[in-house]
Amino acid sequence: QQREELDRMSVTRALETVEHSHVAVIMIDASRGLVQQDKAIADKVCKQAKSCILVGNKSDLLTDKEWEAFRLKVETDLRMIPWAPLVRASVLTGQGVEEAMELVVEAGRWRRERLPKAPLNDVFQDALMIRPLPRTKTGGLQKLRYALQLETETPTFVLHMNRNVQLHSSDQKYVENIIRKRWPYTATPLRIQYKGPDKGKKQQQQQDGSAARPHVDQRKKRSPKGGSRRYQ
Structure with a gap:
């Protein structure tokens, strides 16, 4: 006792x-x-x-x-x-x-890392060209307008979408891994919010890291490479 x-x-x-x-x-x-x-x-x-x-x-x-x-x-x-x-x-x-x-x-x-808007959007644009987000149940396209990092401690990202999103958990994981593939955010959770066009309403969910527990050899910080594109 x-x-x-x-x-x-x-x-x-x-x-x-x-x-x-x-x-x-x-x-x-x-x-x-x-x-x-x-x-x-x-x-x-x-x-x-x-x-x-x-x-x-x-x-x-x-x-x-x-x-x-x-x-x-x-x-x-x-x-x-x-x-x-x-x-x-x-x-x-x-x-x-x-x-x-x-x-x-x-x-x-x-x-404490804060990602610049342009490289972040470059990474999303390249990834979503290869594998776009799925259509909604009614057949509507789900497109990313732009992404930005809202906060550090805990790193929080806002994805501004063309509509209120309808994403399966596997697609949510895919979106998170787009970020982690370039910036691994070692041992750190990410929050990702989706903001549709309706009255500025946010659709928020906390996503919980990579699909598999990260290996400890994925530790080197990767810096943005190449040029950047402009986003309005």
């Missing part, structure tokens, strides 16, 4: 820390596996839209096969934060610790 009370106090402190943080690190005992406390903290990270790195500690005690099973379990049970990379680590041996800290620094930088 005393152990349970200590666990509750620990989780309470962790949740309070998440609320006041920009980048959260969730350290999971890989030798024990996920516990309810880990899921509670991940849920808080999701609701607060925090950048996050998952650290699988004591991974030196696991075989490669056991680690793969643990990784798949994390991917399934913590699917509410798919933007959070998982680092194989051991505090005892130092494995993965430097890698995790580098990700924390990079995530903090991406949370």
Whole structure:
């Protein structure tokens, strides 16, 4: 009973820390596996839209096969934060610790990143020429007029559309990945809002990262390349 009370106090402190943080690190005992406390903290990270790195500690005690099973379990049970990379680590041996800290620094930088309007629209225009957005149920075309970044902390983008959008979750993911393919926003969630022509009404949804949990080697910041086009 005393152990349970200590666990509750620990989780309470962790949740309070998440609320006041920009980048959260969730350290999971890989030798024990996920516990309810880990899921509670991940849920808080999701609701607060925090950048996050998952650290699988004591991974030196696991075989490669056991680690793969643990990784798949994390991917399934913590699917509410798919933007959070998982680092194989051991505090005892130092494995993965430097890698995790580098990700924390990079995530903090991406949370503050503001993309210029012209390169952002160049990327969308090129991508949507190759794969346009699907038609509505009534056959109407869904076209992007222009996109811009509204906020940092958490990065928020507004897509101004020719109509109120009707997008399947897979199409929403495609739109998000257009941004991430050029600017990965490491370990960081993105909010994407759709603004139709009707009375300036916004259709807002928070999208939750790449379809698969990002690999930790996708960490190098990519700068806009080439020229830019003008947008009215």
